[in-house]
Amino acid sequence: MEKNDTPGKFEIVKPVETGLWGKIKSVDMRYQVWKWGVIFTDNSFLYVFFYFIFSVIGNFSFFVFAIHLLDVAISVKALSTILKSITHNGRQLLLTIMLMAVVVYLYTVIAFNFFRKFYTKEEDEEKEENCKDMFTCFKFHLYSGIRAGGGIGDELESPNGDPLELYRIVFDITFFFFIIVILLAIIQGLIIDAFGDLREQLDSVKETLESKCFICGIGQDYFDKEPHGFETHTTAEHNFANYLFFLxxxxxxxDTEHTGQESYVWEMYQSRRWDFFPIGDCFRRQYEPGGGGATAES
Incomplete structure (x- = not known):
């Protein structure tokens, strides 16, 4: 029990819990959940983890070691950007593929009901029926129709002289137009656009880091009034590693051993506020006329 500043009043101080239960209660569960969440969603960790798993399995089946050849795509930055371009617009890409599957299914229904006879091929006295049921017909359209450069018409018997010739022409041309020309082009365009966006983002980040301080955000032009000003500022005054080491x-x-400044920063960090970063401020600016004199840098 400690005496309070107010006369006649006392403040009860709770004893600090020790032992195993005290250590458990002192753990910042919010931070621990966040930390393990970051670990198990980190691409680098997942890559190393599965790399290790395949290395162990490879001792039982040597063919599994072939998967490690993909390491070249991770090691070379240009190749890793190409891989990311496939997943960058993943949701749009998946929805487009689903739409294409739906359209192909609609064409399968039409083919199964009206053009089934054109899907029968005879080779070496063996009859191959590619549309004998809906599943076989749908599979044939997906596998052969999409791969064919001219659409499903390249894989079917010619309709010359058949009463359904005109309808077959419309069927083949519309399949080629909607599936090959439009939907496949959209899928390719999504991947190409994603690659361009990623490249622009990387160039933008690189340019920003080379021209602005990561900590305070002040541009290189302000510091380069003196020789090596920006380099000195980013390596000595506002070194990102120093802030990372401090956190x-x-x-x-x-928590009980924090100083006043450390408690201030720690409380902000727990609430995910970054006001302790000297945004738009630095020692050099503070010592300029009208810049606040010798005010300590945040």
Whole structure:
């Protein structure tokens, strides 16, 4: 029990819990959940984890080691960007593929009901029926119709002289137009556009990091009034690694041992506020006329 500043009043101080239960209660569960969530959703960790798993399985089946050849796509930055372009617009890509499957199914229904006889081929006295049921017909349209450069018409018997010749022409041309020309082109366009967007983002980030301080956001032109000004500022005054090490220090230091400044930063970090970063401010600007004199840098 400690005496309060107010005369006649006392403040009860709760004892600090020790032992295993005390250590458990002192753990920041919110941070631990966030930390493990970051670990198990990190692409680098997942890559190394599965790389290790395939390495172990490869000792029982040597063919599994062939998967490790994909390491070249991860090691070379240009190739990794190409892989990311496939998943960058993943939702739009998946929806477009689903739409294409629906359209192909509609053509399958039409073919199964009206043009089934054109899907029968005879080779070496063996009859091959590619549309004997809906599943076989749909599979044939997906596998052969999409792969064919001219659409499903390239895989069917010619309709010359048949009473359904005109309808077959419309069927083949519309399949080619909607599936090959439009939908496949949209899928290719999504991948190409995603690759261009990723390349622009990488170039933009690289340009920003090379021309602005990551900590305060002040541009290179302001510091380069003196020789090596920007380089000195980003390596000595506002070194990103120093801020990272300081946060790591707070994460591993007990709350009860924090200093006043450390408690201030720690409370902001727990609420995910970054006001302690000196945005738009630095020592050099503070010591300029009208810049706040010798005010300490945040």
């Amino acid at each position: 790591t220090h707070l994460l591993n230091k007990p």
